[in-house]
Amino acid sequence: MLSNTLLKRCFSSTTAKRVGQEIFDDVKFQVTTYNRPQDLCVTRGKNDILYDDINGKQFIDFTAGIAVTALGHSNEKVADVLSQQARKLVHSSNLYYSAECLELSEKIVDKTKQFHGQFDASKVFLCNSGTEANEAALKFAKKHGIKKHGEKKQGIVAFQNSFHGRTMGALSVTWNAKYRTPFGDLIPHVSFLNINDELTKLQSFLQSNQNQIAGLIIEPVQGEGGVFPVPAEKLIGINQVCKANDIVVIYDEIQCGIGRSGKLWAHSYLPKEAHPDIFTAAKALGNGFPIAATVVNENVNNVLQVGDHGTTYGGNPLGCAVGKYVIDTIADEEFLAQVNEKSKIFMDRLAKIQAKYPSQIKDVRGLGLMIGAEFAEPPAKVIQKCRENGLLLITAGKTTARFVPPLTISHENIQKGLDIFEKSVAEVYA
Ligand SMILES: Cc1ncc(COP(=O)(O)O)c(C=O)c1O
Known part of the structure; x- marks a missing residue:
């Protein structure tokens, strides 16, 4: 459950009327179709970063809203x-x-x-x-x-x-x-x-x-x-x-x-x-x-x-x-070329991480910036650890961690995000 304080801050910042009000009712009114992390409330984004200003956190985003924000969050154009x-x-x-x-x-x-x-x-x-x-x-x-x-x-x-x-x-x-x-x-x-x-x-x-x-x-x-x-x-x-x-x-x-x-x-x-x-x-x-x-x-x-x-x-x-x-x-050759170049960076680095953890990571596959790292078991703990360390990742199927970042992700954040992924895998399987 979200903490009462967090929820009050979350809603009071946007809905003045609700300041100080018991806020669990607001969550109660959402139908039960999603199981969301209780410690995360996204407030804004910029290209490949999502911010949670309520908890004072920021994340490198390898999810792009489930392969949606191809041109990055809050794209100016x-x-x-x-x-x-x-x-x-x-x-x-x-x-x-x-x-x-x-x-x-x-x-x-x-x-x-x-x-x-x-x-x-x-x-x-x-x-x-x-x-x-x-x-x-x-x-x-x-x-x-x-x-x-x-x-x-x-x-x-x-x-x-x-x-x-x-x-x-x-x-x-x-x-x-x-x-x-x-x-x-x-x-x-x-x-x-x-x-x-x-x-x-x-x-x-x-x-x-x-x-x-x-x-x-x-x-x-x-x-x-x-x-x-x-x-x-x-x-x-x-x-x-x-x-x-x-x-x-x-x-x-x-x-x-x-x-x-x-x-x-x-x-x-x-x-x-x-x-x-x-x-x-x-x-x-x-x-x-x-x-x-x-x-x-x-x-x-x-x-x-x-x-x-x-x-x-x-x-x-x-x-x-x-x-x-x-x-x-x-639909531009240069734009597509940079997608393929970034894809190679992901694939090469993920292959190296897989080589370090061959019993845990069974396969790395994909096309462009739609990449999966298949684990021997459901990767829920790795994904949670990534989140704690500042990276958002999602699953695909039962045992695959999915990498679908904005196609405009910066080279710096590819490396930083993959560093976090590697560190998180190490922490889970230490
Ligand atoms: C391949 C594919 N088809 C259809 C859908 C459904 O799209 P929407 O959620 O926009 O209805 C999705 C959503 O994840 C998808 O990945």
């Missing part, structure tokens, strides 16, 4: 874009065109093609969060299957270890049973395959069930499941069968997209024949402002009609203005 756009127009609904919405859609399509992403990217649906982007993708895939081939072709294939979001559709294709089973019936006809199975086994499942499968959804780098980049040959082989059987391929690039992998999209590493029919983006697209996108090719867009999907806030001018700035900044 993002703040300028937000404030200028807020003075111009925040929202006018999707009943009317807005220049920012049209410009962002065009920018996503153009930059995707220019930076070796989906070669036939064509149209964009803008929404507010990752899970919503995936809902749209699933609806589009199901409609495609049903419209083109009849009611039977509406199943979805997903993968073990996947995470696609918490709304009912996205949840239905999320692997972790703990997230799914408390909520009863989800969308039917979902099958989970294991990406580590032989390609021929995966292909044969898709081939023999093609009459019932409308779409397949996969993260090119599995994030929440434990930071597992999916081998290119698997994605090439899966696409081959899907294309031959009109199964819509959806890449969830919500965590691994927008520069995180060292390319604009993680699928930019792949040849054309492994490009998806749909991909989804969110997180870094707004650098913390909620905006997301579902990008489709004409094969998918062809089946959509006015009224098939919608959103009140999606594509609002404020989010689109930020999205344009983010894409312009990250």
Whole structure:
């Protein structure tokens, strides 16, 4: 429990009315969905540092708000874009065109093609969060299957270890049973395959069930499941069968997209024949402002009609203005080169730490600045020790510590943060 004094200070600094009031009630009014550290209340951030002014602490941030603040906390340019756009127009609904919405859609399509992403990217649906982007993708895939081939072709294939979001559709294709089973019936006809199975086994499942499968959804780098980049040959082989059987391929690039992998999209590493029919983006697209996108090719867009999907806030001018700035900044060879350079620093140093603790750290893997260090056991103690020592880290899967810093992290704070990580590992396993 947060101490009474801490909570009073926390709330009294922002809500004058509440000074001296019993404050536990405020915490009581938050639903029980998160287990947060009791000694931390973030008050501000600057690029790669988060501050807790209440407890007088600061942290190097290797979490970037779960791979969101790619351009750093409180980025001045993002703040300028937000404030200028807020003075111009925040929202006018999707009943009317807005220049920012049209410009962002065009920018996503153009930059995707220019930076070796989906070669036939064509149209964009803008929404507010990752899970919503995936809902749209699933609806589009199901409609495609049903419209083109009849009611039977509406199943979805997903993968073990996947995470696609918490709304009912996205949840239905999320692997972790703990997230799914408390909520009863989800969308039917979902099958989970294991990406580590032989390609021929995966292909044969898709081939023999093609009459019932409308779409397949996969993260090119599995994030929440434990930071597992999916081998290119698997994605090439899966696409081959899907294309031959009109199964819509959806890449969830919500965590691994927008520069995180060292390319604009993680699928930019792949040849054309492994490009998806749909991909989804969110997180870094707004650098913390909620905006997301579902990008489709004409094969998918062809089946959509006015009224098939919608959103009140999606594509609002404020989010689109930020999205344009983010894409312009990250879709840049120099920017991406520095992501890869920093990635190498992380990987090299983590490999050295692993070599020192081979029984504790089993693997170091990742792509760009999406890196996992897999421990022999859940790394909760290491993560807590890091926090005590001034570094924020998160887990992925059961046994992996995840490194997803802002893509703008300074070289100095990479070293300082990794020093803290190494020290914390040493303290836990002394
Ligand atoms: C790969 C992936 N897909 C979907 C989501 C859901 O995004 P959101 O939390 O914005 O709904 C996440 C969130 O962590 C994610 O990592």
